[in-house]
Amino acid sequence: MRDVLELALDDGSTLDIQRVRDPRAKRIKLSVDDRGARLTLPPRASLVAGERFVAAHLDWLTTQLRRHAPPPQAPLLPFSLSMLPLDGAERPLRWQQARFASLGPDPDDPAGLLFSFPPKATPAAAVRVVREFYLAHARAQVGSWLPSYLPGLPRPPRAFRFRPVRSQWGSLAPDGTVSLDLALVLARPSAFRYVLVHELCHLIEANHSKAFWAEVEARFPDWRAERDWLREYGGGVKARLRVLLDPGRAADLEQAAAALR
Amino acid sequence: MFFRNLTFFRYPASLNLDALDAGLDECQLKPVGPLELSSRGFISPFGRDSEVLAARQGDALWLTMGGEDRLLPGAVVNDMLARKLDEIEQKEGQRPGGRTRKRLKDELVTELLPRAFVKPSRTDALIDTTHGVIAIDTSSTKTGESVVSEVRRALGSFPALPLNAEIAPRSVLTGWVAGGEMPEGLVIGEECELRDPVDQGAVVKVQRMDLHSDEIARHLESGKQVTRLALSLDDHVSFVLGEDLVVRKFKLLEGAVDSLESTDADDMRAELDARFVLMAAETKRLFSVLESAMKLSRVEG
Numbered sequence: 001m002r003d004v005l006e007l008a009l010d011d012g013s014t015l016d017i018q019r020v021r022d023p024r025a026k027r028i029k030l031s032v033d034d035r036g037a038r039l040t041l042p043p044r045a046s047l048v049a050g051e052r053f054v055a056a057h058l059d060w061l062t063t064q065l066r067r068h069a070p071p072p073q074a075p076l077l078p079f080s081l082s083m084l085p086l087d088g089a090e091r092p093l094r095w096q097q098a099r100f101a102s103l104g105p106d107p108d109d110p111a112g113l114l115f116s117f118p119p120k121a122t123p124a125a126a127v128r129v130v131r132e133f134y135l136a137h138a139r140a141q142v143g144s145w146l147p148s149y150l151p152g153l154p155r156p157p158r159a160f161r162f163r164p165v166r167s168q169w170g171s172l173a174p175d176g177t178v179s180l181d182l183a184l185v186l187a188r189p190s191a192f193r194y195v196l197v198h199e200l201c202h203l204i205e206a207n208h209s210k211a212f213w214a215e216v217e218a219r220f221p222d223w224r225a226e227r228d229w230l231r232e233y234g235g236g237v238k239a240r241l242r243v244l245l246d247p248g249r250a251a252d253l254e255q256a257a258a259a260l261r
Numbered sequence: 262m263f264f265r266n267l268t269f270f271r272y273p274a275s276l277n278l279d280a281l282d283a284g285l286d287e288c289q290l291k292p293v294g295p296l297e298l299s300s301r302g303f304i305s306p307f308g309r310d311s312e313v314l315a316a317r318q319g320d321a322l323w324l325t326m327g328g329e330d331r332l333l334p335g336a337v338v339n340d341m342l343a344r345k346l347d348e349i350e351q352k353e354g355q356r357p358g359g360r361t362r363k364r365l366k367d368e369l370v371t372e373l374l375p376r377a378f379v380k381p382s383r384t385d386a387l388i389d390t391t392h393g394v395i396a397i398d399t400s401s402t403k404t405g406e407s408v409v410s411e412v413r414r415a416l417g418s419f420p421a422l423p424l425n426a427e428i429a430p431r432s433v434l435t436g437w438v439a440g441g442e443m444p445e446g447l448v449i450g451e452e453c454e455l456r457d458p459v460d461q462g463a464v465v466k467v468q469r470m471d472l473h474s475d476e477i478a479r480h481l482e483s484g485k486q487v488t489r490l491a492l493s494l495d496d497h498v499s500f501v502l503g504e505d506l507v508v509r510k511f512k513l514l515e516g517a518v519d520s521l522e523s524t525d526a527d528d529m530r531a532e533l534d535a536r537f538v539l540m541a542a543e544t545k546r547l548f549s550v551l552e553s554a555m556k557l558s559r560v561e562g
Contacts, residue, residue, distance in 0.1 A: 125484030
């Protein structure tokens with residue numbers, strides 16, 4: 001079962017809560033992430049019990065929702081989006097009509113980005129260009145940081161993979177492939193660097209033991225601050241990337257554009 | 262020994278390769294044993310009868326990884342197993358269980374392996390010790406990695422990394438086709454692959470076509486991007502560069518081969534040496550062009 005529970009609040013507004021019945025759930029659970037609130041019910045719990053549970057924890061829920069509210073991010077609409085997040089900052093985005101789609105530094109504005117885009121191309125093409133741009137930026141960052149960490153590793157990483165990931169920031173496969181969340185290019189660079197160091201240290205210690213954290217500490221003494229930053233703001237960063245690279249949203253925009261034509 | 266494909270890996274140029282010769286001796290190709298499926302090791306670049314395991318010219322090093330694989334098609338084993346199982350079923354009135362089947366299969370493989378054909382293979386690699394680059398004559402990442410791991414076995418440590426471009430190769434290639442500025446010496450050929458950026462999007466592959474034509478321009482205007490592009494460098498080499506930074510269809514053109522024919526190649530060895538020098542020089546030049554065009558990362562701080 002999966003439906004939406006509409007809750008009327010005191011101030012007159014309504015709150016939508018995803019209600020899910022999970023056969024593996026042991027007890028009623030209320031959770032909040034950047035997608036909103038979710039109520040998980042075990043097989044035997046009644047709907048009324050669920051509603052009563054929500055009512056009892058309404059204060060907690062509103063606080064959490066405020067904390068997890070996704071930061072505003074406009075969808076990627078060609079010739080309209082004016083700011084693009086990169087390296088923990090907002091970069092002004094200038095659009096220009098061109099023969100082919102590309103995104104790069106703006107020659108007129110050192111802090112800005114220039115998006116060349118053919119007028120006939122679809123919003124989905126813009127999504128792909130932004131993804132490529134973020135990928136290239138991620139590779140460039142890793143390429144510039146990696147050499148200083150290579151000495152002292154038992155083996156070099158086999159390859160780097162960047163893609164949007166739901167909850168993790170990075171992982172190391174047994175074959176030495178380092179996977180990193182593409183959203184890291186939106187985070188502040190020091191946080192990105194910490195995640196890279198963290199995964200590289202797994203080449204030495206494939207666990208989270210004290211010995212592992214000692215290796216991280218030796219290479220990145222300020223790791224606690226970055227870990228806390230990721231815990232506090234990481235969800236928002238992931239949410240923004242999801243909005244930007246959402247092909248469904250791009251398809252909707254495409255339909256809207258077609259209707260206008 | 263002209264390479265057909267080039268897969269590059271970078272390693273720190275400061276790495277000392279002095280221990281390589283001893284390592285190569287230790288990691289020579291051993292003939293595949295009667296019950297082994299495959300065997301890998303170094304062979305002489307000048308052919309299996311030759312003794313030298315590495316050729317050196319200046320800062321270039323030429324290695325060859327040899328391989329022997331036994332060919333035992335699964336269908337053959339399965340067919341014989343099915344026949345054997347039928348026989349047993351006839352005799353005993355019931356079909357043998359899983360464990361027996363597995364045992365019978367193992368027995369069959371042990372029986373057939375020593376009789377299976379041995380397929381020899383070789384993969385050449387060039388090491389440029391000045392740049393810290395190893396170029397492997399393959400377009401497959403897997404084969405490339407197996408050569409690198411053989412070198413690692415011989416040296417003890419060989420921190421080679423696949424190429425890392427700091428800009429999107431796709432957008433660079435697209436820029437070139439769209440008439441953007443090209444690095445000096447590079448000229449666009451007559452082959453390319455265009456992809457629509459959406460997942461499962463359209464793919465257009467063209468060969469023997471003028472890439473500056475209107476048709477291609479229209480594809481670019483609709484948002485397609487170039488993922489493979491034929492190029493030539495100074496009329497010396499032609500190749501197809503992919504967005505994965507693998508060089509395919511690598512071919513020396515007349516401009517380069519001219520210099521080869523003028524050498525007096527009276528015996529095989531001198532000819533191979535001359536080809537090696539030529540190949541090493543062209544690869545080095547191509548790599549330095551790619552390095553600046555694609556902003557390839559260095560592996561040393």
